[in-house]
Amino acid sequence: MLDQPIAPDYSESGTAQGPAVVRFAGDSGDGIQTLGSEFTKSSALSGHGFMTFPDFPAEIRAPAGTTFGVSAFQIQIGGDRVKTHGDTVDVLVALNPAALKTNLSALRPGGLLIVDQDAFTKRGLDKAGYGTNPLEDGSLEGYRLEAIEISRLTREAAMPQGVTKKEAETARNFWALGLIYWMFGQDRGPTAAWLTSKFAKRPEIAAANMAAMDAGHTYGDVTDFAPPPRLRAVTPSRPSPGTYRTLTGIDGMVLGLAAASALSGLRLHYCSYPITPASAILHGLAKLGGEGVATFQAEDEIAAATAAIGVSFAGGLGVTGTSGPGMALKAEALGLATAVELPLIVIDVQRAGPSTGMPTKVEQADLNLALHGRHGEAPLPVFAASGPGDSFDTVIEAARVAVTYMTPVIVLSDAYTANAAEPWRLPDVDALAEITVDRDIDADGFHPFRRDPDSLARPWAVPGMTGLAHRLGGIERSSGSGHISYDPDNHQHMTDLRADKLTRIQAALPPARVTSGVDAGRVLAVGWGSTQGALKTAVDDLVAEGHAVGHLHLRHLSPLPRGLAEIFALYDRVVVAELNSGQLRAHLQGLFPQVSFRGLNKVTGQPFTVAEIDTALREDLS
């Protein structure tokens, strides 16, 4: 052990037991995300509840050792209360000075700080902009510092496996992982198995990484490296029985689209143009090999949207997905899909904007674009996924609404939900409701814009069907026949019908309900999308303290669910929390002028912390 000041025992600060938050940070070439996903897998297999947060730069390979090249991965593990990746970090692993510099602020006072001492060379310190060595200048006195010669120890463990010195050193991340596994009493088996298959053609590399992992694990055993009691006390969650897997928001979208194919009997075509962070959906679907969902990498965002419209016109289910800037490009196509009333799913994995903004960072600022971003009056449903598991359910519901009502549907996700992972219980696939596609259309008296009286959906007649040939177009269509019409009354009528369709959808969707906390009282926190976990945790904590606080999380942003006004009236105050400057709040304020909404807003590219919400809600309680 190193002769360093020891921080106060953890048991003295915070709760005695509870979830633990671990953050790994290093250079973007250090394999931090691999380390994170292996720790996640192992945590899942040992029965922990968890939520992860990969935090990486947009640059593919920023210069090594620089602060802007730092990649980080945070995970909160513990009981089944874990709904976020954690506000503050209990254990920070920093593999170089730049990683320490950019991540130290996340570590709570007295937190455990593990660094690779060997990386704190003059050159490394200079690159990170440190004037003096923080390991020696006393600036880390508020933490429990464990400066370990990780590079040297890794080399010594790995080189006997027949790899070069350079190859041996790249196993540093596995050395650190081994130590963390020891700390949380987790099994190294799954990671060893993964290494064996990953490096099947280079068994010596697999062996080197395993040797490093084992060495890190042994280090915990043989040194007087004593983790504080709180970390040992992390208890596995007790989830409902079933088969589980790890699910990111991207996985949720991919699997939800596959499910939509199985439930509708339609082949889906996912048409997309590569863009961060939405590209991962394209990759995930492409990996399915065309089973149920075919992928089409279009030449641009507009082609992606219009090809998807073409798919739906011809009887498949067209899906397009993108992130912020791409969403702006699809606006005209969405107007067309609304006008010709074809089913279409549009996934927007929101990222910080405007323009290129911060491509890997979270923001919920495309809400206005989703609700209003078309010329003319072109209303369409807008749903938002609140987490990885909810992405699966939301995208299936979007497919159901799109097909049933013959309308495009926007599904909002964001950069946080996209990459965050949580344990997910596989649904009973036989119990999932069918998505009914009505192709039983009588050619006798067929008109492309003659509607179902309940849903207002027009018939989905598709090319190849006998006797139903018809022409669609963006020029206003005559109600019923669909022929070109410039008739003033017809345009009024069609505009009203397009709006009325959303009313019919609203009537069919479940009414608003308070999702957690008290049903009536002092403060209601309203949120949408990925803020769900932080809002729920903060509200649950306040309720546990005896405060009359409720949480209402919206999936349906257009149409809004029925009964909101009645719920809002049951609270003294309504706070709308969102990662933008108040887009939903302004929307609600316009619709419910009798309520005085307060905004809780943040536009930093980072998700809400539970503490931020807690503080804000307490202000409203006092």
Add this chain to the structure above:
Amino acid sequence: MNVVNPDIAAPDTDATPELTARDFTTDQEVRWCPGCGDYAILKAVRGVLAEAGRHPDDVVFISGIGCAARFPYYLASYGFHTIHGRAPAVATGVKMANPDLDVWVVGGDGDFLSIGGNHLMHALRRNVDLNLIMPNNAVYGLTKGQYSPASATGMRSPSSPGGSVEAPVNAALLALGAGGRFVARSADTLQDHLPGVLKAAQANKGASFVEILQNCVVFNDGAFEAVRDKGLTADRTLRLEHGKPMVFGKDQDKGISIDWQTGIAHVVPVGSGNPAPDIAIHDQTNLALATILARMDAPDLPLVIGVLYHAPAEEFTNLRGDSSGTAINRQALLKILSAGKTWQVA
């Protein structure tokens, strides 16, 4: 009976043989200016559709925006009048969802060469089985006469009162450069020529690009001198035929000779009806020749019409396997959901 799942519908190849142009005619009033070249093109298209014999229910016309983009409303097949420039992308989606359909895309020079240039290029290089026909009037008609990317340099228009300073796009050359495997050119006035070209385009399994020189009587009358009237056409155009020597002229007294070193074509006299030995023979599979032909124009050379290039290649949706692609069942879904690492909680 309706076809319930179009993905598995068998192609209607033995459709009623007695189809006529009338079977492809809607009850909609055709709204182009009197004298517009689009009337003649529409007539040719209807005739070719009848001859090709695909049932109207298996034929789809997709268009963007512009005068020519009104085509779908006038054809009694399935049709979709979409947004400006995007028709090739929409059509690609249609074809992916149902590869058995006979899909036509109609767009003018504004639609295909300007706002939708990108989509045209990619439909061609992907070799999607689309019949892409481009009536080229070298002007923006629907927006009242601005110069287009195909307009001649110096054209005066409401948006170029001093004359356009831009060089025009050579559509055929662009199509060849984009990797088009079927590139042809004809004209609205050439009713003895246009149907044959369209028929060949329809028969090609892949992206077929046909530029149709089209007269806009209102905004750009007489833009294509070479095909303006019968008297001029014989001397100003060269009708290509695969495997035949390239001779032209009212008396078939002129031929094309090519200097393969420089890629420059020359007009040479042809004696007493017999082609001289240095008259080039048209080979529609020769890309180098096609690029030379695409550039030929007045004043020194005849404008080339016919099939410049036809080198069939594997079609896009075939390569993708779209015709055998289906939805998945719940069994397969469960397999997908449980792929990778799972664990049980009892």
